[in-house]
Amino acid sequence: MNKEEVLAELTALRKEVPGIAEAATASIDGMLIAADTDEVRPEVLAALASAALGLGKSAAHEVGMGELREVITRCQSGHIVIYPVGRKALLVLLGDEGLDVGRLHVRSRPAVQRLADILGL
Incomplete structure (x- = not known):
């Protein structure tokens, strides 16, 4: 696994989809792999x-x-979106209230596949 490649995917996805504020990948058991976050504790985000x-x-x-x-999960001020990455990892994204969830799905599905490839899943 190349943590820098995973982080590059997270950063690219944040740039591609306006409204994504935080992004992280974790193992299916909640262990943080990589995070592109500013406001949240990435280890806690991974576990949740x-x-x-x-x-x-x-x-x-x-x-x-x-x-x-x-x-x-839609909250008062945004969204929490979690995608499985293969059978052993996940991608979690936090978006603001203006997040275009449809666009997010279109852009994130290829990113999920690339993450699975990077992680060897």
Whole structure:
């Protein structure tokens, strides 16, 4: 794994999609891999994203709706979006209230694949 390549992907995604404020990747068990953050504690973000992704996967399985694509939490002042990266990692993005979630999905899906390739997943 090349941490610099992972960080470059996070930074590029923040530049491509206006409204992304923070970005991080973590292992599926919540261990931080890399972060491009300013305001949040990246280790805490990684752990919380892991828990949220796990709940999302369990819910998707329980209701029989297929493989989980992402978990989106909309808050008063923005969004938390979590994508699985392969079966062993995740991407978590924090966006402001003006984040174009549709554009985010279009831009993030190729980034998720590139991250999976970089991480060897």
